[in-house]
Amino acid sequence: MYQTILTEVDAGVGIITLNCAERHNAFDDVLIGELTQAIAAMTQDAAVRVIVLSSSGKSFCAGADLNWMRRAANYSDAENLRDARALAEMLRCLAQCPKPTIARVQGPAYAGGVGLVACCDIAIAVFDAQFSLPEVRIGIVPATISPYVISAIGKRHAHRYMLTAERFSAAVAYRIGLVHELVADEAALDNAIGEIVEDLLKNAPDASAECKSLITAVANKPLTPDIIEDTAQRITRLRASTEGREGMRAFLEKRKPHWAANETF
Missing domain, CATH: 1.10.12 (Lyase 2-enoyl-coa Hydratase; Chain  A, domain 2)
Known part of the structure; x- marks a missing residue:
């Protein structure tokens, strides 16, 4: 059904998996459109009570895909605005989903990947995950993700990490409120998420x-x-x-x- 993501529903849990490991699950227009569709479908599905956002491979999400960025460099203002609005709508759908959402962060999350984490109600990450908001280094800003990231980490931390574009560790992400819990590896990640899902399904x-x-x-x-x-x-x-x-x-x-x-x- 989808080219860039996998979906499944099991025992009340809807799982959406970014499935472009070869490009570190980076965004392009196709992935953004499919993710928007999947979130909307699970929002409407009465069998889904909790949504887990996951990723295949070593990275959670590396932000924008390089080939997409190359194409966008030649876009008109109208085409760039179309893409920006599509990304903003996907983030809105995730952030405003009425069902509890959990980010399963098994690896690095950069740029828009940080936005996905911030949009979810609950985020669990492995200890060696890394994070970055690097947009200013390439002459842009983290515009569409900013409402969600600032809500998650606060204005003061946003000043540092959006302005420096530095990479920061999972321990820092935990300290500033981007993630709620850190675990040792993917097995522990699944166990931690399973415990949270169990609590959510009681409600x-x-x-x-x-x-x-x-x-x-x-x-x-x-x-x-x-x-x-x-x-x-x-x-x-x-x-x-x-x-x-x-x-x-x-x-x-x-x-x-x-x-x-x-x-x-």
Whole structure:
């Protein structure tokens, strides 16, 4: 179905794998389009409750593909804008996906690869992964990924790593908030992600989507009367929802709610 990615759905988990190992899973227009399609399809698929973004080979994602960059050097402004909008839309689809998303970072992530990591809700990386935002070294800026990277690492760290374009280690990525956990190797990576997936599948699907919406609504916002009223309205609505009522009944009856009936606690 796809040329540059692999997809599968198993036991509630949708896995999207960047599958261009020979070019370090670097972006081009085809990969961007296919990744956008896959994210949208899994967002609409009721069988998918968690999405894992993975990669084949040694690299997670090396940013823009060199051949694509060579073609882009001769593009008109209109063609460059078309490509930029396509990349921005793919990142938006990933960042605003209502389902929990996990980045499985088994190797280096540069430029747009860092953007993919930042767009995911949760990111786990191996100890020897490296990261870089090298755009200024080739006369451009990390524009389309900037909202997500700055949200993940903060303005202060963005000043350093976007301006220096230096490579930084997984330990630094962990310290500045780009990744949540570091593990020794790919086996440990899969185990760590499996544990997180197990936790996520215990949760109500609609409530998980509502929780993502809540975080977006209140993060870095001043505590105004409108924010306070919005949070009150949200919990009122969810208490009366089908999931809210089922979750409360299950808690009081000391049983699993229906969405976790097949999960082990």
